[in-house]
Amino acid sequence: MAIRQAVKLEQAKVTMLYGRLDAARDKASQALKTAYAAGSEMTIARERVEREAMAADQARRLAQLHAVENGLVFGRIDLGEGESTYVGRIGLRDDDHESVLIDWRAPAARPFYVATPSDPGGVVRRRHIHTRERTVVGLDDEVFDLEAMTDGDRRTLVGEAALLAALRKGRTGRMSDVVATIQSEQDRVIRAGLAGALVVQGGPGTGKTVAALHRAAYLLYTHRDTLERRGVLVVGPNPMFLRYIGQVLPSLGETQVVLATVGELFPGVKAVARDEPEVSVVKGDLLMAGLVEAAVADRQRLPQGDHLEVELDGEVLRVPREVVARIRERARAVRLAHNMARKLFVTELLRELAADRARQFDDATALTNFMSEAQAAAFERELAEELAPADDDAEQRERDLAADARDLWELAPVRRALDALWPELTPEQLIGELLSDAEALERLSPEGLRWWHVLRVPEAGGADGWPQDRAFTGSAAGRGREGWGRDDWAAFPWTVDDVPLLDEAAELLGQDDSARRRTERREQAERAERELFAREVMQVSGVADLGYEEMSAGMLADRNDGGGAMLSTAARAMADRTWAYGHVIVDEAQELSPMAWRTLMRRVPAKSLTVVGDIAQTGSAAGASAWGQMLDPYLEGRWREERLLVNYRTPVEIMDVARDVLHLVDPALEPPESVRSGGDAPRAVRCGLEQLPQLVAEEAAAIGEGQVGVVVSDGAYEAVAELFPQAREVEGPVVVLTVTESKGLEFDAVVVVDPEGILAQPQGARDLYVAVTRATRRLAVAHGGALPAVLGNLQSKEDRLVDQSAL
């Protein structure tokens, strides 16, 4: 009948589109072969440019064509008068260059996502096409009939049947894309303009993460030129979360995005551990910037006595303290970073030392007045051998002084003396030495930076030389790590909370990189030349008209850079602390401390940002309680907020439990509304540690295929993790996590263990809210003692208490 007929027709269309995909792949791989077959005999630069351009472009095109095999086409919109458009993961054209499939990010695809019964935007019918491999397995139609619609329909969800089908799928431990079912409120977020800062605030499961990732793909598609060059950075809360979302962008055809945690923003450091909450709060305070600045200034010192004295083989060179002070003032006044200004300081001070040396020679010469003529003549001959011939010419004297200064710089005692006054420092050294020096912390902490004394003081102690207890515990006593060199500090196990401090230090210290900058300037000039050349070649050869992914002359020039392997934008950006990204997306953004925001804002000078999170889920003690608190220092209110209000993850039955917990966080807050209902009733189970594997097994059996997440209080984590030795992988059937680790993830069934312990954590109510909202289908709460009152709505169905103290 009609449905079978419709499926048959769509199958024909889908088969045709896969045929186009195959043809495009053949064409790309043929072109790739040709480009390589052209071989190495092509030595003319122009031909090489052309060939490399083709090869690189085809290779990328081929990778993209392979990534879109599943669900190539998923939608169709009819715009009346028999005109229909197919929407898919990429755009395809027929032999006449007519579009046969529209890329989901193209403006022409937009009506598919935004049409609602009350505002169909010209769409007569929207059809979701479900495929398995290349076969059509189902259709899902919505017909927009304006007259039958009321105002209330404005808030109804579009494509509900398709959406619910997508939501019923079992979890795999990896996030999947939702291109086929993007909802209109999410579409607004995804397609918002590139400029400025957009905050996306939404409760758990409202699709913030998914919308943010689709936004990255959309922006790269729409602003390819700018963003491929500058790159897009996605910041997530922890490595586990980054693994969870890692596949979404490649499946949307994008591979040029940098995924990183805050702990990875400082090249060379990969911090994972967090400090104790009270230490996090202090290190995350913006006043720390003042402390780091003071610490740098504190390393620009004056000699202790009246003079700087340098002893050289019996000879003592002296420079009065006030002269050193003047030189220091001049070096500071140029407002260069510490390591750069050091050059000025060192140069001037060496001159003073050289001048002192010359004066001492002059004095020695003066002694000759009291010698016999013969003695004087002999002495003068000796001096003449050591000194350049005396010359009254001031210019010559200057030159001599400069040469003497250079000679002095070669002498170890001189270097030591200058290093003591104005050392060259690495960020790791500065911060490491600062945090090891209780006296300096006390002296330099700006007023208002309370609790500075909880900052870590690394003490020698661990068997491997690392401090056993990384957190500061005792009185602010003792200097640790004296005599450590920069290599020791570079290898120090830094925490995530240290990273913004290192970044701050790097800003203030700078790198004496004049040699590198000279090379860079030369390279830039050469690059400009290559770019010009590449542009000409592209025009002449018609590479630009081939209809493939457009490629800028700049990229082409990069690919031909000196014949060396071209680093991708992502790789170059990751390695460069001063890289300016074209756009930055921050997920779980409520967790970032003020200092982390400061670091992040440096990475995106154009302030083109998408900030995604939920203030009600803030778990870090240093995190946000309001968006303005974090963003206003940089954006002064120039940020827009979009809210996502519909929960696609957690069924109504579980959200009823979550609502009570949210009210404990703040009675004024309301959780998002769930689209799913009819799930299994959540339950509380009173049980001991030994019974936990059985409870988890029951949950696993109840969901069939899928994942069980065991979300545990920090205190009970070790004991519970031991029960499930295989459960550390995000993809496994059972995953054991702390609440912090579970943030942003989801599971078919969740077992929350030790709710009392979770509530007792520093952000207890928020943590419990996060824990109970991770489930897509089932929730069980395992408690050893009395069930916390806030979970009173959960009925304790069973009582298996054996070892009450175990949980």
Ligand SMILES: Nc1ncnc2c1ncn2[C@@H]1O[C@H](COP(=O)(O)OP(=O)(O)OP(=O)(O)O)[C@@H](O)[C@H]1O
């Ligand atoms: N339009 C959609 N179509 C299908 N699934 C969706 C859609 N929007 C969201 N989802 C699904 O809902 C779940 C929750 O999405 P996501 O993880 O992005 O939410 P979130 O707002 O980031 O949640 P949290 O604040 O808890 O981290 C995911 O499984 C996601 O795939």
